[in-house]
Amino acid sequence: MSAVHLDIDGVIAHLRLDNPSKLNALTIDMLAQLEQACAILERSPQISAVILSGDGDRAFCAGADIKAWGALSPTDFARNWVREGHRIFDRFARLSIPTIAAIHAPAIGGGLELAACADIRVMAPMATLALPEAQVGIVPGWGGTNRLLRLLPEPTVKEMALFGRKLTADKAWSLGFVAEIAEDTLATAMHIAVQAATASPRAHEVAKYQIHAAVGEDRAALIEALGGGMIGATRDRAEGVASFKDKRKPEFPGS
Known part of the structure; x- marks a missing residue:
């Protein structure tokens, strides 16, 4: 129970x-x-x-x-x-x-x-x-x-x-x-x-990550999570995934 x-x-x-x-x-x-x-x-x-x-x-x-x-x-x-x-x-x-x-x-x-x-x-x-x-x-x-x-x-x-x-x-x-x-x-x-609940959930998430990283709460993982979030929103990441699926050489736009 x-x-x-x-x-x-x-x-x-x-x-x-x-x-x-x-x-x-x-x-x-x-x-x-x-x-x-x-x-x-x-x-x-x-x-x-x-x-x-x-x-x-x-x-x-x-x-x-x-x-x-x-x-x-x-x-x-x-x-x-x-x-x-x-x-x-x-x-x-x-x-x-x-x-x-x-x-x-x-x-x-x-x-x-x-x-x-x-x-x-x-x-x-x-x-x-x-x-x-x-x-x-x-x-x-x-x-x-x-x-x-x-x-x-x-x-x-x-x-x-x-x-x-x-x-x-x-x-x-x-x-x-x-x-x-x-x-x-x-x-x-x-x-x-x-x-x-009236504020941005994603802003809360990132702010909590930043605060925890600053005080040492799981700092290494949070730094990598923030980096992953930044790169995940780029066209380079989209091109990398697409080129892998298409089995071709990627052409990164740098944005």
Whole structure:
């Protein structure tokens, strides 16, 4: 049974974590479902924005389900849990579509790392953010010690990861990690998504590529993607493809 749902309504997509009895804690199956959702989103050019949320009142996402990784060997934990989860989170972060995380309740550990993958975040006034991995003898593994450091000051990340301190909505907003504080995070996220839908999807895509390349998010691939987009629009490229199909020497117009 799926615990990650992708609902598409026109140009807006809604990605929901649906495991409220376990505070939306992520399992191996949920990670796989998240990747499947990313694959669909990447192949849906009509979508202008994606909203990420968690079902239930108690948590946006409580991180990784300890029952999913607690019994793994050190090798399997590192290779099949940490690296695989990191790869899937990267895939969500690198979607070409603008993404908005609606954090209505605590985002803990992997839940905070997932929210950090979104382009912007909306947070409820009483929600909190935390990196409590050290309390169970592990360390952040899905971006808490790298991607999060591009979004929050080093001392703040250390406060959470080393001293177990929680980050409030007001503090997260003051640091720029949260775009808006709202009682109804879904409604606010939807308002932002609708606004995004009025702009050029391709301009959004290229702007996101440029920003990510500048901050080091998949820089090499993005530079090549931008180059591919530039050359793909040329008459030279059209001539190259046509000449290959016709089995003749190309005559490039240089434009």
